[in-house]
Amino acid sequence: MKLSGVKLRAIQLYEQNQLDLRRASVSSVLALANTLGCAIEDLVWQPIALEYDSSLGFRS
Numbered sequence: 001m002k003l004s005g006v007k008l009r010a011i012q013l014y015e016q017n018q019l020d021l022r023r024a025s026v027s028s029v030l031a032l033a034n035t036l037g038c039a040i041e042d043l044v045w046q047p048i049a050l051e052y053d054s055s056l057g058f059r060s
Contacts, residue, residue, distance in 0.1 A: 004028075004035040022046075 004011075006028050013019035021029065022044045033040045 004031040006031055 014021045029040050029043055033043055
């Protein structure tokens with residue numbers, strides 16, 4: 001919290017997947033990314049799982 005300015009409880013909830021970091025404010029995610037030395041995309045990017053149905057093709 002001291003380095004990023006993001007409340008410790010919020011960080012704990014993000015770590016436990018009880019809060020979705022993708023829905024956090026841009027300023028909070030930017031502060032966390034800067035503190036961790038990474039890009040915002042590294043924190044919020046998640047691959048999309050595709051399922052294949054032979055009658056329909058690919059769908060997400």
